[in-house]
Amino acid sequence: MSVISYQEAGCQAVAEEMRRDPSVWALGEDLGRGGVFGQYRGLIDEFGPERIADTPISEATIMGASVGAALVGTRPVVEMRFADFALCAVDEMVNQAAKARFMFGGQARVPMVIRQPSGMWRSSAAQHSQSLEAWYTHIPGLVVAAPYTPADNKGLLKSAIRCDDPVIYIEHKDNWALEGEVPDDDDFLVPLGPARLAREGADVTLVTWSKMVGVAEQAAELAAEKGIDMEIVDLRTLWPWDQDMVFASVEKTKRLMVVHEAVQVGGFGAEIAATVAEHMAHVLVAPIRRLGAPRAPISYAKPLEDLLRITPAKILATALEQMQR
């Protein structure tokens, strides 16, 4: 074990997988200097400019060329820089990467990882702050992961690189500096799919992912002071998501709250809430609650930006309400 940051964990994952498998390579803008967040720092020295490729600002072709390169047997790690810019490459993700295997009757796979740094970070305003994970969960053919801890960022990214499916890999920009214990073992993997029980509790189940796990943990401290014992499920992978762990938790607590930074309307929280409602209505003692952002573009000015944030206080208020029932 070493204590390293979320950013270093991602970097280590890429380096280890590139050492292990010569068909793995990374491409995107400014990777040679380490990537805009340092998530490729030092890799060009070890692997050279062919395998750590600096590309033109051509998101559609970064993505589309990666599809072509994956179809012929390489394993590209695609860097989108900001999740917002992946929108310049939606055809390539949705119509090409996600569908090639199926449309071609299983003749080829598209093993690629699409790294999309997401979320609110340093007052970045409406085009550099979005959380769009729900869009991708809607698309057959894609796997969607959104790790919170440094260890998960390493283990899940390694699994994503080894996976034969296209994986949308969402790292939260506000997490880059977050430190945690991370296994040094080259074969440390976190499987895509299973969630992580971030906190055990008896009264309310809170399902969340990415940076909101940390916010939920703060809320749980506040709730404990009020005598409420919250259980936190960190989904880690959104598609497929760990229904078993969520169902087991709700079975125990009989209350469910889903929290995400993304806009609430049409957010992935709706899918979880609906699934639990369909299968477990008889168990629930309080209405399911969703906490997501209002359906407003993200403001630059701090107080306006803050209005959109899910805070520990908002979570606590919701838990208190649910405990009235």
Next chain:
Amino acid sequence: MPNDAAHPSHNIDRDRLVDLYRTMRRIRAFEEAAEKASLDGLVGGAVHLSIGQEAVAAGVCANLRRTDQITTTHRGHGHCIAKGTDPGAMMLELFGKEGGTCGGKGGSMHIADFEVGMLGANGVVAAGIPIAVGAAHGAKLMGEDKVVVCFFGDGAINRGPFMEGLNWATVFKLPVLFVCEQNGFASTTHSDAVTGGGGANARAESLGLEAYEVDGNDVAAVDGLVGDLIPRIRGGGGPMFLSARTYRLKGHTSVDPALYRDQDHAAAQWDVDPLVRAAGELRRLGLADSDLAAIDSAAAGEMARVAETAEAAETPALQHAFADIQDIGAPVWESSS
């Protein structure tokens, strides 16, 4: 760059022209059978015929190795056949039947045959360009000796991936031949009416590619020029660009009567049909009419048989709707009532 296609047809060896003619005739016969099946309601979706454009497919692919790769478009039957895909499997695919190139899950616009280096047709205009570029990039990374040919239409040059993909190929010096089939139309619109500046070749040259033009209805000229370009690309000469002037003799799809174009001009184009021209050249080279007729009837017979077989074949088992989506998180097939 001054790029003249100085390849008079009469330089071609007769046997080679016979082979090219046979390929073109097989493409034509396949598409005539597909057109009929489409009009009879046996083939669904949109069927885009390349009737009149066969010389480009035949002339280009005759210069490729099996290990070389191509990407194509919605109008890609000819490229598939010329690259070596089995027309029987293609016809089964058009009919949505078991045994089709994609198990009946793709249809005309998504035929692929990785065994022969056919990396897929595409339903999205210009989407094959980045994919071809990436296939070449992958081959270069793995140290493989491969050329990738990317076919697209004159409409595709107005989409962003055209600029991005050509620039990328230049920057990474990739072994790609871009082939722009200038058939004059993008769907029902005249391509010229919506294309600014100097057009495809000017754009390609501005992005650092050598750009050539060829009479795309003269199969010997296409073959000759591409025969020069491919070894240069294979030898590390970087990406190159070829505009092939041709004409779409049919409508945009099998059901489009194409009344939006000058009917006299369209009718006159049948006189310069690449098959008519190649047949004339072969006669000049001494091939007997009976030999030509034998090629024609063999092709017609072959494609009539594949259409018959396809009509009689089984549709795919229902569970294939859920197969080959993804390894992790795929839907679970439950055969219910």
